[in-house]
Amino acid sequence: MKKRILFMTESLGIGGAQKIIVFVANQAIQAGYDVTLMAMQPDTNIFKIDSNIKVITPSILTDNKKIAIFEKVRFFRKILSSTKFDCIINFPISQTSFLALLGNKIPLLTSERGAPSMYPFIGKMVMKYMFSKSKLVGFQTSMAQDYYTQLSKSKTFVIPNPVFFDQSGQDKIFKRQDVISVGRFDPVKKFDNLIQSFIELHDDFPDERLVIYGDGPQRDLLEKMIADANAQNYIKLPGKIKITPDFYNQAKIFVLSSQYEGIPNTLLEALSTGTPVVATDCEPGGARFLTKNGTVGGPVVPFNDVQTLRNSLYHSLHHYDEALKIGELGKYVNQEFAPDIIAKKWLDEIERFVEGA
Structure with a gap:
């Protein structure tokens, strides 16, 4: 029975x-x-x-x-x-x-x-x-x-x-454009830190855009941060989007800025496509685990340190060929997970x- x-x-x-x-x-x-x-x-x-x-x-x-x-x-x-x-x-x-x-x-x-x-x-x-x-x-x-x-x-x-993604289209050639993040606009996601880091990067990389997909209770606060810095032209909050492998394949860098996560699904998805990542060391250590202490995919930085997050983004953008090579290593998750x-x-x-x- x-x-x-x-x-x-x-x-x-x-x-x-x-x-x-x-x-x-x-x-x-x-x-x-x-x-x-x-x-x-x-x-x-x-x-x-x-x-x-x-x-x-x-x-x-x-x-x-x-x-x-x-x-x-x-x-x-x-x-x-x-x-x-x-x-x-x-x-x-x-x-x-x-x-x-x-x-x-x-x-x-x-x-x-x-x-x-x-x-x-x-x-x-x-x-x-x-x-x-x-x-x-x-x-x-x-x-x-x-x-x-x-x-x-x-x-x-x-x-x-x-990893739920169908990787059948992984051999396509994509133009990598924006620095992206995705998640609920909630205090634990620390999108305010990410926005502040990117504002500070703008003078060094005036052609780069940050796009954060999602929605939630902090939308008004995040929009105010962007408006106060006159950053509307290079920081966008377009709302929710259906997440597919192409979503990450078209991203220049994926950023996880959270304070708390279990196994961050968005980070896992980004790694599966070989997208370079910058991730915070969110508790209880899922980002550290997935990136093997920052040796695959991209660096892991302290979760509430705007300056270190900014510096890691600067390094990944300034040495982008190196970031792409490390990002490719993240594809190991397609076998292990x-x-x-x-x-x-x-x-x-x-x-x-x-x-x-």
Whole structure:
């Protein structure tokens, strides 16, 4: 009889964790498990979900956030009481999933997707509780795994994210034009530092442009920075864009300026195309891990150091042939993080989890 697995996530909207849990759920259904995927937030599904997976989302009729959380928790508990699952896989860990799983007796696998030090005190307590109730805990990096010293290594595993890009067009010739970055306009992405660095570079490279794709709560602040420096002609915030290999292949340099990341998907994608990168040493060390301490793809610099970020960009632009050679080395990720390799790692852990449930 097929084992029934409930995959539980916060939403099926935009997000790295959401992308990976759909990927893992798709692998599980193809491996012969009975899979239900539940999202606590009734967002539009933007990822391709196997048609054999049962997808459940609550209908929330209130704009009151506290009442909405209560309704989500009640909805989830109703699902659990009406359907027998053999085990639950939950990530990312959230306040809603914590409340929904309080007192849960069904075997649980959780996966920590961020930087451990970014969580406030309450968040750390939630994480500790969820880990204590989990039979297995997954991490994206060994650095994050090592942070939680209270967990036995036999109870944990490390699986990085896969590279999803189809590289069939990688032999095309592209004109590399702009320095780019991409992400949610959120304080932890530190786009203000990147903009300030580029403003300071302008006199040395007046023909270069910085283009940051994305949107979010800091848009007004970033636009004001650009306007105050009269930088509208060479720093652009065009909004969201569909990310493809060509997006990176047409970039001169990709910059990751974040303070916190797990495995930075955008950095992984840039490396896969051989695009030169400059990355901050974001916690808990994903950029350092992917670039092999700055020896492939491009340099890794302190996360909140505008001057060093500026100097690294200056060096990469001034010695661009050298940057291209180092960027080419980043293509190693296409072999090490290929979807079939990462899928097998996840299926091995799911089998270990389910058999021990």
